[in-house]
Amino acid sequence: MSRMIDPYDAIPKYYQLAAILREKIENGDWEPRSAIPSERQLEVLYDISRTTIREAIDQLVRQGYLYREHGRGTFVSPQKLQKAMLDLTSFSEDLLRRGIQPGQIIRSLEWIVPIPKILQRLELAPATKVLRIERIRLGDGVPIGLQTSFLALKEGQEITREELEERGSLYTILQEKLRIIPSEADETLEVTLATPEEAALLQIPAGAPLLLSERVLFAQDRRPVEYVKILYRGDRYRYTVRLRR
Amino acid sequence: MSRMIDPYDAIPKYYQLAAILREKIENGDWEPRSAIPSERQLEVLYDISRTTIREAIDQLVRQGYLYREHGRGTFVSPQKLQKAMLDLTSFSEDLLRRGIQPGQIIRSLEWIVPIPKILQRLELAPATKVLRIERIRLGDGVPIGLQTSFLALKEGQEITREELEERGSLYTILQEKLRIIPSEADETLEVTLATPEEAALLQIPAGAPLLLSERVLFAQDRRPVEYVKILYRGDRYRYTVRLRR
DNA sequence: AAGTGGTCTAGACCACCTT
DNA sequence: AGGTGGTCTAGACCACTTC
Numbered sequence: 194m195s196r197m198i199d200p201y202d203a204i205p206k207y208y209q210l211a212a213i214l215r216e217k218i219e220n221g222d223w224e225p226r227s228a229i230p231s232e233r234q235l236e237v238l239y240d241i242s243r244t245t246i247r248e249a250i251d252q253l254v255r256q257g258y259l260y261r262e263h264g265r266g267t268f269v270s271p272q273k274l275q276k277a278m279l280d281l282t283s284f285s286e287d288l289l290r291r292g293i294q295p296g297q298i299i300r301s302l303e304w305i306v307p308i309p310k311i312l313q314r315l316e317l318a319p320a321t322k323v324l325r326i327e328r329i330r331l332g333d334g335v336p337i338g339l340q341t342s343f344l345a346l347k348e349g350q351e352i353t354r355e356e357l358e359e360r361g362s363l364y365t366i367l368q369e370k371l372r373i374i375p376s377e378a379d380e381t382l383e384v385t386l387a388t389p390e391e392a393a394l395l396q397i398p399a400g401a402p403l404l405l406s407e408r409v410l411f412a413q414d415r416r417p418v419e420y421v422k423i424l425y426r427g428d429r430y431r432y433t434v435r436l437r438r
Numbered sequence: 439m440s441r442m443i444d445p446y447d448a449i450p451k452y453y454q455l456a457a458i459l460r461e462k463i464e465n466g467d468w469e470p471r472s473a474i475p476s477e478r479q480l481e482v483l484y485d486i487s488r489t490t491i492r493e494a495i496d497q498l499v500r501q502g503y504l505y506r507e508h509g510r511g512t513f514v515s516p517q518k519l520q521k522a523m524l525d526l527t528s529f530s531e532d533l534l535r536r537g538i539q540p541g542q543i544i545r546s547l548e549w550i551v552p553i554p555k556i557l558q559r560l561e562l563a564p565a566t567k568v569l570r571i572e573r574i575r576l577g578d579g580v581p582i583g584l585q586t587s588f589l590a591l592k593e594g595q596e597i598t599r600e601e602l603e604e605r606g607s608l609y610t611i612l613q614e615k616l617r618i619i620p621s622e623a624d625e626t627l628e629v630t631l632a633t634p635e636e637a638a639l640l641q642i643p644a645g646a647p648l649l650l651s652e653r654v655l656f657a658q659d660r661r662p663v664e665y666v667k668i669l670y671r672g673d674r675y676r677y678t679v680r681l682r683r
Numbered sequence: 684a685a686g687t688g689g690t691c692t693a694g695a696c697c698a699c700c701t702t
Numbered sequence: 703a704g705g706t707g708g709t710c711t712a713g714a715c716c717a718c719t720t721c
Contacts, residue, residue, distance in 0.1 A: 205709060226659075231687060242711045244489070247688090255500075257622065260659055263688050264718030270660045377502070378681045384629055384647040384672030402629040402647040402672075414471075414505055415515045427629030427647075434679055436623045450690060476706060487692045492707090508707050509699030 198239050206241055210249035213239075218258050218269055225271035229259065232267075283364040284340065284423070288332055295361065296331030302354050307343050307420075314409050315345045315417045324352060326363070329394060332429070336395045339424040345417060346371070363419075373412050380408040382432060385424070395426050402427040443484050451486055452493035459494065463503050463514055470516035474504065477512075528609040529585065529668070533577055540606065541576035547599050552588050552665075559654050560590045560662045569597060571608070574639060577674070581640045584669040590662060591616070608664075618657050625653040627677060630669070640671050647672040 196216075198209045217223055230238060235246045250267060253259045261267045288295040304322045306312075312321060323343045330338040342363065344352070350371050352363075360366055367373045385405045392399040403424045410419040425432075441461075443454045462468055475483060480491045495512060498504045506512050533540040549567045551557075557566060568588045575583040587608065589597070595616050597608075605611055612618045630650045637644040648669045655664040670677075 207709075228687095233687085242713090244712090245710060248709085250688095257660075261688065262659075262719085264686085264720080266687060266719095268659070376682070380679050380681060382627055382649070382677040382679075383675070384649050386647065402631065404627070404629050404649075414507070414513075415502075430628070432627040434625050434627075434681070436625060436679070437621070452690075473706095478706085487694090489693090490691060493690085506707065507700085509701080509705085511700095511706060 198241060207245045207248035207252070210235075210239060210241065210246065211252045214249065214253060215256075215258055218253075223269045225269050228266040228268055283362050284330055284338070285362040286364070293332045294334070296334060297361065298329040298331070299354060299357060300327040300329060302326045302352075302357070311343050311420050314420050315343065317345055321345075326352075326357070330423070335429070337426050337429045339391060339394055341422045343420040345419070367418065373418055375410050375418065376413045377411045377415070378408050379411075380406060382406050384427075387424075391424060395424075397426060397428070404430060404432060406432070443486060452490045452497070455480075455484060455486065455491065455494035456497045459498060460501075460503055463498075468514045470514050473511035473513055528607050529575055529583070530607040531609070538577045539579070541579060542606065543574040543576070544599060544602060545572040545574060547571045547597075547602070556588050556665050559665050560588065562590055566590075571597075571602070575668070580674070582671050582674045584636060584639055586667045588665040590664070612663065618663055620655050620663065621658045622656045622660070623653050624656075625651060627651050629672075632669075636669060640669070642671060642673070649675060649677060651677070 196213050198206055198213075200206065202209065214229070223229060229235075232243050232246050232250070235241070236243050239246070250259060250261075254261060257270055259267055260270055282290070285295040303325060305325050306320055306322055307325065309319065311323075312319060315323065317323070323345055326340075326342045326344070328340045328342075329336050330340050346352070352366055352370075356366055356370070357363065364375060367375065383405050385403050387395065387397060387399055387401045387403050389399045391403070392401060395403075404427055406423045406425065408419075408421050408423075409417050410421065412418050441458050443451055443458075445451065447454065459474070468474055474480075477488050477491050477495070480486070481488050484491070495504060495506075499506060502515055504512055505515055527535070530540040548570060550570050551565055552568055552570065554564065556568075557564060560568065562568070568590055571585075571587045571589070573585045573587075574581050575585050591597070597611055597615075601611055601615070602608065609620060612620065628650050630648050632640065632642060632644055632646045632648050634644045636648070637646060640648075649672055651668045651670065653664075653666050653668075654662055655666065657663050
């Protein structure tokens with residue numbers, strides 16, 4: 194028997210169990226499409242009540258590791274590669290997942306009053322100041338996108354150029370320094386053509402096609418935190434999502 | 439008091455309760471960011487055990503209607519409009535949600551052996567036949583996309599031109615006739631330029647920028663069902679997603 | 684008939700927040 | 703101290719699938 198559950202651990206049992214099961218799936222201990230032990234069997238194996246076992250399995254079903262069939266059993270999803278693909282990712286996470294080294298050039302970082310459209314998306318009163326960060330995003334050293342973020346921060350919350358240069362990822366700073374946990378985002382994508390300035394920054398010809406992404410990021414309590422606009426080079430970027438019903 | 443729970447109903451109690459709470463939220467009976475009754479209060483109000491109540495609330499939290507704060511309470515999400523935005527949608531659903539009348543011109547519908555790349559994405563053996571459907575998609579009568587679907591159907595499963603013309607939506611036929619329930623999809627988006635043929639079909643100039651979407655659709659048991667490629671007119675289409683952590 | 688997942692109960696104790 | 707959500711138990715009965 195592999196790892197067991199520690200009832201005195203501060204980590205919830207359903208979470209410990211989910212981790213154990215996930216490991217078995219990722220290790221390939223269980224074949225894709227094969228049945229895992231039934232809930233009653235797991236009760237005995239791990240000395241946990243069925244409710245708790247179901248909570249662990251629910252989690253893995255939602256994450257796409259398992260699927261259930263009523264009256265038949267619970268089965269391993271054929272996951273292929275990519276496994277733990279997160280849905281909402283930062284630019285840096287996104288590139289790292291594809292094996293590309295993320296980089297950035299910070300063009301500006303200052304408090305400004307943005308245009309009304311952006312204040313509205315951030316649910317802020319007119320003339321409120323927000324932190325604007327303009328960056329050129331690099332993949333393996335080559336420019337692939339122009340990113341402009343507008344952050345709705347509270348009094349006393351601050352992000353400095355040094356922090357951003359050091360950490361690289363805005364999401365890391367939001368979470369670890371400001372305790373703002375991104376939980377959801379609305380994103381739109383469309384096609385545009387590069388203006389001469391954009392073309393120069395991205396090192397492409399003017400008029401080249403770009404992928405324009407606009408995203409509003411929400412914290413756990415659904416407060417909008419960030420409005421971010423990214424212009425991607427059409428020839429070097431492909432956007433991927435996993436959609437669920 | 440509004441609707442109550444019917445314990446003899448075949449519909450599960452947690453589901454009935456979720457429907458009641460969702461209705462109150464959508465009606466605006468509860469203000470955004472205000473606390474709903476505590477779980478112990480709901481136990482008394484609806485004569486349901488707390489476990490069942492938590493299951494109903496869990497569902498609404500996942501759907502974005504409510505959020506919890508440990509030690510404080512459960513609160514209504516400021517939902518604004520758009521409410522029940524589904525993540526995985528068919529072309530028709532997608533347009534209807536935006537208030538646009540979907541339409542289609544079926545250019546062809548036949549069984550063919552597709553290129554190896556597509557067989558691979560559908561996890562089929564070499565030389566397997568699939569059903570290819572080529573359509574021009576219309577929004578309020580105007581062409582906005584060229585769609586080519588490749589369907590991995592089992593022996594005896596068939597979709598006819600008449601059905602598709604009548605129902606309009608492929609997803610409806612999959613669900614209601616073939617009992618295949620779409621549950622997840624992987625999608626990639628990128629920018630391309632229109633070839634002369636594509637330009638003619640979409641009634642735009644050759645070389646105009648297009649949004650190219652490729653999607654693999656999976657059923658509940660993670661079997662790939664459809665590979666679909668859509669070319670959208672860059673000037674008439676905007677892609678939107680809601681992302682979650 | 685036996686085994687599986689789906690729903691539900693009536694408790695319990697803990698961690699966290701407010702007063 | 704008292705209320706809230708978070709975790710957990712040891713049962714129960716039902717619906718569905720397989721033999």
